[in-house]
Amino acid sequence: MDKGAIFLLEIGLILLFANIGGYISKKFDQPAVLGQIIVGLIIGPAVFNVIKATVFINHMAEIGVILLMFIAGLETDLEDLKASGQSSLIIAVGGVLFPAAFGILAVFLAKSGSTFQEQLFVGVILTATSVSITVQALRELKKLRSKQGMAILGAAIIDDVVGIILLTLVVSTVNPSEGTSIFLVILKIISFFAIALLFGFGFSRVITKYSDVMRREGRLLTSALIFCFFMAFIAEEMGVAAIIGAYITGVIFSTTPHRNRVSHEIQKIAYSLFTPIFFVNIGLKVTFEGIGDSIMLSIAVILAAIFGKIIGCLLGAKISKFNFRESLQISIGMIPRAEVALIVTSLGLKLKVIGHDIFTSIILLVLVSTIITPILLKMAYKEKKLGSDNIA
């Protein structure tokens, strides 16, 4: 036992405020996740500075988003995901091209003296959707398992992978010594999916076979957690994001007879402790330092990011034969930017390709996009009362 139990106070406070934020959010007929992010903003360095994100809190938060994506995987029907494969691909392509183009244009117009490399880098930053906020908002609306939900999940995985490849390309042009070979990156990504599928479905068979033993010994939940943590780690190491590893683990588990039980128990763990920390932590990471100096740039970047995704994904979804309302729901679901954008931004700062004003703009983008998405999603699903799309 370490001296100093301050981390217990911090977690206790985060959980308390997360619940208060979620409660108020629901009173205003908004998803709880919105209140949790705003609460993080309020208790964090941006406003009252009561709690700072420590390494421990960051790790707890990361477990939170990993469990969230694991649950999303468990709730995914593999057949549905396969069926939505082609539309997901088209939506992802639209959702990569438009934000990248708009991002390049935004920096070109709003930041005088910006280099083409800087413009290009911002284009890459804007490509990858952080699907966790959408997943949670859709779950609260009970729409995660709808056709649109599947299309969003599929497209978010694809745009993450495309984003990583684009990033590798851009970094290797900026700084050949820092950049790894593009072929190596693609090879690693392909290997990851191959490993995940082979290993995963082997594991799935073993679990199905020893089903009764595991249930009797009460080892089911622990096995799920162990497997989920390992796959998230491997995914991260192979250059794919940890959350994609967790999602795929969930999809694999969804093919075992334990799907419902594991989902139920992981949800208890996740929602009572870890995921509130993740959402509050998004708010905790926001600071408004230097915001005054780059307000026009920030607005340009935010608009590029949001309308890039809306236009690109709307077009992609329309091409994939979704109706207008459904296409709008999908494109809104693709708006959020968070972890991936922040990681790429940090890399850009480290390589000195982008300025600190870009960093500030991206922080604001994370804040704005994660706050408006739950609100817009709720609106996009609300108006039509007699929904024909209530598959979930």
Next chain:
Amino acid sequence: MDKGAIFLLEIGLILLFANIGGYISKKFDQPAVLGQIIVGLIIGPAVFNVIKATVFINHMAEIGVILLMFIAGLETDLEDLKASGQSSLIIAVGGVLFPAAFGILAVFLAKSGSTFQEQLFVGVILTATSVSITVQALRELKKLRSKQGMAILGAAIIDDVVGIILLTLVVSTVNPSEGTSIFLVILKIISFFAIALLFGFGFSRVITKYSDVMRREGRLLTSALIFCFFMAFIAEEMGVAAIIGAYITGVIFSTTPHRNRVSHEIQKIAYSLFTPIFFVNIGLKVTFEGIGDSIMLSIAVILAAIFGKIIGCLLGAKISKFNFRESLQISIGMIPRAEVALIVTSLGLKLKVIGHDIFTSIILLVLVSTIITPILLKMAYKEKKLGSDNIA
């Protein structure tokens, strides 16, 4: 999301090995907790050095022991605890006096040139039982809620408090500037129990009153966690151990109508993730550095610690009208020394009252006492097949 997901691999490995260790332990008809501690020893710096205890792992482990004590509290019947109050007090007194006296004697005999202060300090180190290992072993034997289980829990709380008071006395004689006033310490301890009782039973009433709302909103588990973390923090800050705060929170929750449900759900969280980390972490903290130089001293200290508790508590239990077998079970349950002993030892090193050889001896004591307790407890409960004491 931080770069570097190595902590996911570490937790995954700890959970995997904990399950393997527990499984093997059970195959040999021993409590799982024994296998978990030994596994920690094997994968830790003592043997293969695969995993080191990081701050994150330490915090997860501490949450593990806090949840364990919270569960023990939930499973305590307040009436039973009250009923065992007097016997607990007598057992605790025996379990403080004998180990302290034996400890002083052991250092006097086995370490030439030791000062009286050093002898006294070791006496204090040996007083406080770390009840978590016993709690877990008794739970596995389904004996936690027996008369003996209650006596052990009560006595462990009392000897912790007595240990803190003794420590304060000894430190103030050693180093007046470091030592706080003994009256202040006692005042803080009394205040803590007063706060816990007042605040706790107020909270208990609120929860009982809004019972249906909380159950409907699914906030019960989160409220339990928040309350448990806060009380553990307050306990630690007031100079009582965090685990005592958690235990008392559990006792308070056990008086609400949610007792069974909260217990069930907390157990899922604790046993699938946190408590295995706690027990493995005990093993992770062991190193065998410098062990050769102080082997005689170590043996003397370990014997003093173990026989001190067995004789002292056996006498105390006999006086309290337990029969011999029950008294033996109680006294074995009081053997383990872990966190509290380590914390006091670190303080002694910092104050330069004890030598590094004492530190090594205490590390070995932690290891030996935590390993033999589950084995001895199992034996003490095993022989008699037609148990009249099967209350649990």
